[in-house]
Amino acid sequence: MISAYNRLSTQCYDQQWEIEQLLDEAEKEIFAITREHVTTEIVPTKELVMEAIEQIEKLYESRGSVMGLPTEFIELDRMTSGLHAAEMIVIAARPSMGKTAFAMNPGLRFGDFLLPCPPEPGDP
Secondary structure, eight states, rough: OOHHHHHHHHHHHHTSHHHHHHHHHHHHHHHHHHHHHHOOOOOOOOHHHHHHHHHHHHHHHHHHOOSSSSSSSSHHHHSSSOOOOOOOOOOOSSTTHHEEEEEEEHHHHHHHHSSSOOOOOTOO
């Protein structure tokens, strides 16, 4: 990616190409990088359905208990069954409604799992 950037930036400074040609070249470089690193695996529909049924059965058997990481927001945990890997939860509201404060609470609680915390002054 860095070498592609270097090639493209050199071409920009040379000013020998039209902007459309530079954009086309940049697009080609980016798609080439993506093609090299993206793999696709075809999974039979039957397999996906069976996995979904197993997940639904587990949720039914747990009867509302949190199966993922609990957020300590009871209503959110009830709706999502906790935080799960590869899930994205979108928090949407009008401005100044507390979205950032709300989103930061689980982040602070689970910070030890995500990033190492710096030692506190006076810690051994």
